[in-house]
Amino acid sequence: MTLLRSTLFNVAFFAFTAVASLVCLPLVPLLDRAGRLALLAWWAERVLGLLRIVVGIRVRVTGREHLPEDGPALIASKHQSAFDTIVWLTLLPRPAYVLKRTLLWIPIYGWYARATGMIAIDRTAGPAAIRHLIRAGEGAVAEGRQIIIFPEGTRTAPGERRPYQPGVAALYARSRLPVIPVATDSGLCWGRRAFHKHPGTITVAVLPPIPPGLPREAMLKRLETAIEAETDRLLASAPPSA
DSSP: HHHHHHHHHHHHHHHHHHHHHHHHHHGGSOOOHHHHHHHHHHHHHHHHHIIIIIEEEEEEOOOGSSSSSSSSSEEOOOOSSHHHHHHHHOOSSSEEEEEEEEGGSSHHHHHHHHTOOOOEOGGGGGGHHHHHHHHHHHHHTTOOEEEETTTTSOOTTOOOOOOOHHHHHHHHHHHHOOEEEEOOOGGTTTTTTOOOBBBBBEEEOOOOOTTOOOOOHHHHHHHHOOOOOHHEEEEEEEEOOO
């Protein structure tokens, strides 16, 4: 049953995404950035609907009160699954993902990422990548957008940890915004680069913001402790069938 439902979802996902992208593409030059983001949110809501109907994956968000209703924000989220790159399009009014630059080379996807002002980083550029991240982050903050960054820099399997990268600390210091930690157990239902999708409930746990002004090392330690402790708690409390 899992194989069948996963196959149906993947076929539906790629077919719907291809058709929606081609239909909406002519509208992109006619819309401002808010309109383009609204198109992405429309797409993301329907993808989550497919997950629920076809696979049986539901989404639970805790700590919504910590998310901004409007205005700039800095959100640092655990990243276990492609799901994490979709869900924030439905939770925030003007999201700006920090993503790897190579994703811009993907036809259609890359065009939409550019058109909606996502922050693309060349991971091989060293200090130049941090400088670009800071400049792009300042622009996003000036536009009142909510920046989503995955502090480990890549997807990690449930229970796996990687060092937190300096990008989130650079954004935190320059933006002077609180950083909002987020934990998740998304990898239990939608694995890293996994074909199979498993029914269950994905939890997105939004944690209390870390106030601005802390030294970078102190902020990173506090951020990692908050995210990893809550992620461990979510994984430990997940039902065996997840």
